[in-house]
Amino acid sequence: MKKNLFAIGIGILLIGASIISSCSKEGPMGPAGPTGTNGTNGTNGANGVNGINGVNGTNGLDGKDANSSCLACHTVANFDTKIAEYHLSKHYFGTSSSRFTKFCARCHTHEGFKQITTSGTFVATNDMPAATRINCKTCHEHKGFDFTGDTVSQILSTNSPIYLNYNKNLTSTDFGTINNLCVTCHQIRGATSLTYFDATTSKNVAFDQLPYFPFTNTDDNATVKYQVGRSFSVHDGNQSNLFAGINGYEYAGKVYTRTWKHSDAACTDCHMNKFDPISNTGGHSLIVNKGECTTCHSGADKITPIQTLIDAKRIELGELLTSKKIFKKSVNATTGAVSYSAEPTHDFFGVLFPTTQSTDTYATALVSANTVDPKTGLVLYTNTVTIAVDADYAKRIGREWKYGELGAAYNYGYINSELSKGVHNPTYALQILQNSIDWVTANSGK
Numbered sequence: 001m002k003k004n005l006f007a008i009g010i011g012i013l014l015i016g017a018s019i020i021s022s023c024s025k026e027g028p029m030g031p032a033g034p035t036g037t038n039g040t041n042g043t044n045g046a047n048g049v050n051g052i053n054g055v056n057g058t059n060g061l062d063g064k065d066a067n068s069s070c071l072a073c074h075t076v077a078n079f080d081t082k083i084a085e086y087h088l089s090k091h092y093f094g095t096s097s098s099r100f101t102k103f104c105a106r107c108h109t110h111e112g113f114k115q116i117t118t119s120g121t122f123v124a125t126n127d128m129p130a131a132t133r134i135n136c137k138t139c140h141e142h143k144g145f146d147f148t149g150d151t152v153s154q155i156l157s158t159n160s161p162i163y164l165n166y167n168k169n170l171t172s173t174d175f176g177t178i179n180n181l182c183v184t185c186h187q188i189r190g191a192t193s194l195t196y197f198d199a200t201t202s203k204n205v206a207f208d209q210l211p212y213f214p215f216t217n218t219d220d221n222a223t224v225k226y227q228v229g230r231s232f233s234v235h236d237g238n239q240s241n242l243f244a245g246i247n248g249y250e251y252a253g254k255v256y257t258r259t260w261k262h263s264d265a266a267c268t269d270c271h272m273n274k275f276d277p278i279s280n281t282g283g284h285s286l287i288v289n290k291g292e293c294t295t296c297h298s299g300a301d302k303i304t305p306i307q308t309l310i311d312a313k314r315i316e317l318g319e320l321l322t323s324k325k326i327f328k329k330s331v332n333a334t335t336g337a338v339s340y341s342a343e344p345t346h347d348f349f350g351v352l353f354p355t356t357q358s359t360d361t362y363a364t365a366l367v368s369a370n371t372v373d374p375k376t377g378l379v380l381y382t383n384t385v386t387i388a389v390d391a392d393y394a395k396r397i398g399r400e401w402k403y404g405e406l407g408a409a410y411n412y413g414y415i416n417s418e419l420s421k422g423v424h425n426p427t428y429a430l431q432i433l434q435n436s437i438d439w440v441t442a443n444s445g446k
């Protein structure tokens with residue numbers, strides 16, 4: 001209390017001094033140092049700074065606006081702008097953000113994200129049927145109000161390094177402060193089911209859906225079963241790994257380039273660049289305002305040529321893997337869209353699939369993973385094994401894969417599910433695709 005009175009006293013003295021000094025033409029240099037105590041005043045930090053200066057009494061009076069540090073952001077106009085921009089973002093209008101089941105909620109809902117970031121868990125503790133879409137407060141939370149230095153990190157809900165789902169939460173990777181916020185969600189997905197229902201014992205039995213992760217490469221020629229129900233799928237959020245040039249399947253003896261021209265950029269340098277009201281891109285829309293890119297690129301479009309090149313390589317790999325019976329190819333009857341999916345070598349229980357027609361039955365699929373309980377509305381995690389004759393025999397490889405083949409199949413998904421078509425790291429994207437093509441061509445006999 002004493003301190004505050006003292007500070008106010010000094011403040012009055014200062015105002016006095018400034019009036020006096022404004023009368024004479026050029027006032028003497030004000031006393032430096034001690035007036036710094038104004039800083040403790042809190043509500044009026046700006047005065048404190050001016051006080052030290054002492055020279056500029058008029059500025060001292062302006063400094064009385066105690067809200068100035070808050071108003072840098074908290075004007076109605078600024079918030080209205082941010083809200084309008086955000087309404088253009090897929091986070092806001094996308095189709096999937098309301099997915100609330102316990103394996104999805106951490107990235108697709110506000111509440112799930114808050115839960116896993118505050119508790120440090122891998123998935124939400126349970127389904128969250130009442131969970132809501134990603135909103136301002138998913139990404140924002142005040143860490144403090146001392147807005148000197150790194151302002152941005154003080155208004156973000158998290159910027160801690162990430163325990164990647166891919167690594168089963170074992171090691172943390174630092175993508176950089178703002179990026180860590182985005183990468184908490186924009187990363188490889190991780191497990192989406194942990195048990196299956198065993199009909200003989202009528203019990204739920206644990207199984208490892210992701211036995212291939214992490215992809216630590218010891219021997220490209222080591223063999224591996226690709227079994228029904230197991231997954232090496234990366235989901236749609238792989239941007240972080242490609243951007244950092246990590247976690248692709250890397251072949252022995254090959255050299256990989258991890259950094260590129262924009263490696264030091266934050267996701268937001270491109271995805272929150274200057275808002276353009278005509279194309280409705282940039283700012284909180286999170287859509288890249290591509291008009292801002294060409295200034296440095298001497299007017300050239302650096303994006304389209306990269307995307308054309310990488311997508312052609314992706315298709316080349318997809319076709320190659322199909323010819324080796326590692327993938328099978330499907331063409332959508334109405335849209336004509338082509339897609340490739342990995343063809344399991346073994347059934348759910350690890351029995352090798354035949355390559356010719358057979359009347360024997362196999363554990364060909366895992367179904368009903370996401371049945372909703374009509375009473376509780378919660379999802380019942382009851383995978384059931386389908387026992388049937390194998391219809392895909394003509395497309396089966398009839399042997400275990402080599403690890404290098406699994407790696408190539410994974411690399412296909414790594415790029416396909418990444419969605420930028422290589423823009424996030426053109427060099428690494430091309431290397432992992434080309435090295436996969438080269439290895440499979442040389443080592444995959446069939």
Ligand code: HEC
Nearest residue numbers: 069070071072073074136137140141142145147151152155
């Ligand atoms: C760098 C920008 C920035 C600055 C500076 C800033 N804020 Fe914020 N503040 C935000 C953002 C972003 C949010 C989250 C938006 C939301 O909740 O809709 C927020 C939220 C808040 C909230 C929570 C509002 C609610 O509805 O829960 C309060 C209270 C708040 N700020 C107070 C302050 C005060 C007081 C200051 C000044 C000492 C300040 N802020 C300075 C950006 C800022």
Ligand code: HEC
Nearest residue numbers: 089090091094095096097107108113181182185267271286
């Ligand atoms: C809480 C998890 C989460 C966080 C945090 C997050 N995202 Fe997303 N992001 C998603 C999800 C989920 C989608 C897909 C939305 C949908 O389809 O419903 C998405 C979609 C996107 C898209 C596609 C937009 C479009 O219009 O095509 C971009 C770009 C994007 N995010 C960038 C970012 C950036 C940059 C950050 C960090 C500033 C970030 N995201 C933070 C979960 C997140």
Ligand code: HEC
Nearest residue numbers: 094095096099103104107185186187188189192236237419
């Ligand atoms: C580790 C975070 C993460 C988890 C967990 C996750 N997703 Fe996603 N998902 C994303 C991100 C990020 C995107 C956005 C990619 C984009 O649109 O650019 C996305 C996109 C999608 C899309 C396509 C969105 C669209 O609008 O086209 C679907 C569908 C989807 N997710 C379903 C699921 C389901 C179902 C689960 C749970 C079984 C799940 N996701 C779990 C991060 C995650």
Ligand code: HEC
Nearest residue numbers: 072073078079082083086134135136138139152178268272
């Ligand atoms: C996907 C995450 C994300 C969401 C959702 C989000 N923001 Fe932000 N916001 C950021 C990031 C990251 C920054 C820092 C950008 C920078 O300066 O590099 C930021 C900066 C800000 C700032 C300070 C910078 C400025 O220009 O004033 C304000 C204010 C703000 N956001 C308000 C909002 C409001 C309001 C909403 C909801 C309508 C919202 N944000 C939703 C990630 C997000």
Ligand code: HEC
Nearest residue numbers: 179182186239240243262265266267270288303419420423
């Ligand atoms: C050098 C600029 C740049 C940086 C940095 C960058 N991106 Fe992108 N991103 C792009 C461009 C360009 C595209 C392709 C957009 C297009 O094709 O329209 C893209 C595409 C995406 C997409 C797919 C959007 C869609 O259509 O569904 C997502 C999601 C995304 N980026 C997230 C991120 C995240 C997360 C980071 C940080 C780890 C990041 N980006 C860093 C430029 C960048």
Ligand code: HEC
Nearest residue numbers: 261269270273288289290292293296297302303306423426
């Ligand atoms: C501050 C200047 C600057 C800005 C702004 C900038 N870039 Fe770049 N970018 C460069 C330079 C320099 C190179 C490397 C030299 C070259 O290829 O012209 C480069 C290269 C690239 C490349 C690799 C091109 C290739 O052929 O290998 C991509 C992709 C790229 N930029 C994307 C973007 C995107 C997307 C944006 C806008 C969000 C952007 N850049 C904005 C300076 C910039």
